[in-house]
Amino acid sequence: MALRIIREIGDEVLTKTAKEVKEMTPRTSRLIADMLETMYEANGVGLAAPQVGILKRIVTIDVGDGPIVLVNPVITETSGHQIGPEGCLSVPGKHGIVARPNEVTVRALDEHMQEREIRGTELLARAICHECDHLDGKLYVDLVEGELMDDDAEETEDE
Numbered sequence: 372m373a374l375r376i377i378r379e380i381g382d383e384v385l386t387k388t389a390k391e392v393k394e395m396t397p398r399t400s401r402l403i404a405d406m407l408e409t410m411y412e413a414n415g416v417g418l419a420a421p422q423v424g425i426l427k428r429i430v431t432i433d434v435g436d437g438p439i440v441l442v443n444p445v446i447t448e449t450s451g452h453q454i455g456p457e458g459c460l461s462v463p464g465k466h467g468i469v470a471r472p473n474e475v476t477v478r479a480l481d482e483h484m485q486e487r488e489i490r491g492t493e494l495l496a497r498a499i500c501h502e503c504d505h506l507d508g509k510l511y512v513d514l515v516e517g518e519l520m521d522d523d524a525e526e527t528e529d530e
Contacts, residue, residue, distance in 0.1 A: 374408060402429065446500070475499045
C-alpha cells in the first residue's frame, strides 16, 4: 500500500467523469488499498478515485463503522432532507453548508466484484452522495448554500 497525492480544487481531473470498472485487477485492488490508506492518513471519511487522479468509478468511505468500498456505485433511492456542514479532502481548509438527502440507497460492487446494496442515513448518506458526485466530476462547492468558510471558523468533519 502507498499514500496517494490528493488532487485539489482546480485540478482538471476533478471535473471529469470516471469510467466504469469492468474487472478487478491486481492494479485496481492496489488502488483501493491505497485509497483507504490515503483516506485514513488524511483523516477523511470518504475518498473517490478521481481525487487521487484515477478516473475509475471507485469510492471508499468510513464514517466510523469500518471501511466501505463501492465500485460502480449507483444511487437508486433517496428520501428525507438534511442540511449541514460538509468538507472535502480536495478543498482543504474549507467547508460549507450543503443540503443532501437524509437517507440513500446505493447499489454497487464490492472489492471482490460482488453486488451489494447499502442503505445509509445521516453522515453515511451525505458521504455516499458526496463521493458519487466526485465520480461525475462534481464538487460540493457547487452545492454550498452561502459562502465557503475556513475550517478554523467552525468545526466540521472532512470528507
